[in-house]
Amino acid sequence: MQPSSRDDFIIAIRSAFLKKENKQKYSLSALILLTLAILILGKYDFKIINYSKISLKEIAYRSTFVFSTPENLIKKSFIATKNHFLVYEENKILREKVKDLETKDYNSEFILAENERLKETLNELNFSSNEILAKVIVDKQSPFLKSIIVNKGSKHGAELGMAVLDKEYLVGKIVELNFTTSRVLLLSDLNSKIPVDILPNGIQSILSGTGKENGKIQYVKEETLIENENKVFTSGAGGIFKPGIPIGEIDKKQSNLDINVSFFSDFSQLRFVKLRSFSPEEN
Amino acid sequence: MTKLSKLNIFKQFLEKGPIILLFIATLNEFDFNYLELKYFSFNFPFILIYYWSLKRPGSLGYGLIFLSGLFNDAVVGLPIGVSSLSYLFICGFSSYLRNITLRPSKINDWFFFGFTILVVNSLMFAISNVFFNVQIIYSDVLVNILFTFLFYIIFSSLFEYYKNLVFGASNV
Numbered sequence: 001m002q003p004s005s006r007d008d009f010i011i012a013i014r015s016a017f018l019k020k021e022n023k024q025k026y027s028l029s030a031l032i033l034l035t036l037a038i039l040i041l042g043k044y045d046f047k048i049i050n051y052s053k054i055s056l057k058e059i060a061y062r063s064t065f066v067f068s069t070p071e072n073l074i075k076k077s078f079i080a081t082k083n084h085f086l087v088y089e090e091n092k093i094l095r096e097k098v099k100d101l102e103t104k105d106y107n108s109e110f111i112l113a114e115n116e117r118l119k120e121t122l123n124e125l126n127f128s129s130n131e132i133l134a135k136v137i138v139d140k141q142s143p144f145l146k147s148i149i150v151n152k153g154s155k156h157g158a159e160l161g162m163a164v165l166d167k168e169y170l171v172g173k174i175v176e177l178n179f180t181t182s183r184v185l186l187l188s189d190l191n192s193k194i195p196v197d198i199l200p201n202g203i204q205s206i207l208s209g210t211g212k213e214n215g216k217i218q219y220v221k222e223e224t225l226i227e228n229e230n231k232v233f234t235s236g237a238g239g240i241f242k243p244g245i246p247i248g249e250i251d252k253k254q255s256n257l258d259i260n261v262s263f264f265s266d267f268s269q270l271r272f273v274k275l276r277s278f279s280p281e282e283n
Numbered sequence: 284m285t286k287l288s289k290l291n292i293f294k295q296f297l298e299k300g301p302i303i304l305l306f307i308a309t310l311n312e313f314d315f316n317y318l319e320l321k322y323f324s325f326n327f328p329f330i331l332i333y334y335w336s337l338k339r340p341g342s343l344g345y346g347l348i349f350l351s352g353l354f355n356d357a358v359v360g361l362p363i364g365v366s367s368l369s370y371l372f373i374c375g376f377s378s379y380l381r382n383i384t385l386r387p388s389k390i391n392d393w394f395f396f397g398f399t400i401l402v403v404n405s406l407m408f409a410i411s412n413v414f415f416n417v418q419i420i421y422s423d424v425l426v427n428i429l430f431t432f433l434f435y436i437i438f439s440s441l442f443e444y445y446k447n448l449v450f451g452a453s454n455v
Contacts, residue, residue, distance in 0.1 A: 028378065031349045032371050039364040043414055053363050060310070060357035067310040138358060145360035145417070183360060190418040211420050 054178045061149045061181045065137040079269075132156055132275040137181065139270065146189035146209060147172075148270060153180045158275050163241050165274045166265040170194075170234060170245045174275065182275075186267050187215055187247065195237035196247060201225045204235055207247065207261055213268075214251065217259040228252040232261050242278040297449045301335045301342045301442075309355040309366075324423070325430035326400070328355070330438045332370050333396050336377040339446060345374060362415040369407040373399055389439065397432045404428055 041049040083090075134156075138149035152158045154177050162174045164184045172192065176183035185192055192209035198217070205220040217226065230250040236243030248263040296303075308327050328351070335342045352367025359366070376399040380392070408424060411417040 028345050028371060028375055031345050032368065032375070035349065035352075035364045035368045035371060039362065039368065039410065039414070042363055053357075056353055056363065057357045060354045063354070064310045064358050067307060071311060140358050147360050190420075191416075211418075 057176075057178050058181060061138050061178075064140065064149075068138070130157070130277045130279075132158060134158075134182075134273055134275050136270045136273060139268070146186040146192075146211065146267070147175070148184050148186065148267075148273075150182050150184060150273060150275070151180065152275060153178045153182050155179050158182050159277055161240060162275045162277045163245065165245070165276055166270055168246060169264040170241065170247050171263070171265050171267060171270065171273060173240070184273070187263060188213060188267060193218075194241070194247070195235045197233045197235040197243065198226055198250065199231045199233060201230070204237065207232060210258075210260075213263075215248065215261040215263065217250070217261060220259070223259065226250055226252075226259055294449075298342070300445065300449065301331060301339075302344070302347050305331055305343065305348070305351050306354070309351045310358065322426050323430060324427045325434045326427060327438075328366075328370065329373060329400055329403070329431055330396075330435050331442075332373045333377050333399060333435070334439050334442045336374045337381055337392060338442070339450065340378065340381070343374075345371065348374060361411060361417065365407055365411055365415075368410070369403045372403050372406065376402070389436070392439070393432075393436055396435050400428055400431055 038049060042053065132152050134150035134152040136148050137151045150164075158174060158177060160174055160177050163170060164172045164174065170187065172184045172186040172189075174182045175185040187194060187207065187209055188211070189209040190211040192207075192215075194207045196205055196207045196217075197203070198205060198220075201222070203220060203222055203225055206218045207215045208218050210216055217232075220226070228250055232247045232249060234241040234243055234245040234247065246264055248261045251260045251262040305328060308331065332343060332348060348370045349367045352365075352370040353363060355361075355366040356363045376395070380395050384391070404424065404427075408419050412419055
């Protein structure tokens, strides 16, 4: 009896997945089953899988850091050379900015003192903060997850949900905690949603990531009140972050209908960040 | 004698070239898959795994491919196992093509690669989106698939050259 084309197909599939003469140590089908098991058990937070994941991530992050060293050196030298050529022009602009900031500083000192006094009068909450300095060890961006890996984990006192700042600007929060490393979800990620306050009009809204370099303002009624270059701060709603951490400014120049936010911090240039947790303390 | 053993080590290193390249591609921060260009990116590991599984399966062990997938997921931030599964499926597809092919043709391999990455990407993003709620920009994914398909022919020629150089032309 001649084999049918269906039989040929089955034989081809079987030999493709279980062929031994290719000197393959592991069978393809066994590895596919193992991967499916990892995916399913990982989805349901199976303990052994979670511990294995943490160990794997520790190894992967450290290896990536080592593997990326030559590339990062080239990148750094390129940026340094580029900055060197721009230093004269930049100096002129910075001088102007310093003058401007000095004036603003006097005003903000007065406003801060006034704010403290008013808070005391209202008996409002103050926040104490706990800060850890961390180095960015992996900065591999992907369209699915805008994140960075930092070299501080549970061993150093880092916690899930901690605010991550570049200077004093908010850049994201910790979403994955390992023993000596953590993953920070950047504000630009599609899954990032932060309650914000848009000043000077004090409009409450939600800042969402776009998966690109910017963010966008969502769920806001008073769109007309939001103007270009309005400043965006955390509102403190939901108790995730303390209110008043600067994030970015409104950028209405782009042609689409979204209200875009350009972040104060350049997420592609993060080298060191501060992990900060805030806890309210009553007056 | 020393010269001979040095040559031998160098040859062994060249023979491990594809797997070393795969690990560099998955562990390095620089990734063709996530270039910061709006309409350009391609999946280099897909091309590498498909070509070498098809033409010289012994060069990449399934176990190492599985491991590189796990590393890729850890670094990129995808659910652990998604990339491994897609890499292993690519191996499965290429292995199937190798078994049914009597007379190899570059064009056949190329179009079968297109079909393979369409199926594998659909599977990968379906799992990420449905089971792990990973949000995906579909236009970026489509651009990625298109360029991965187009670049296969370029990289397959480069790999062919490397294969002939290291393993010899007849060793298929």
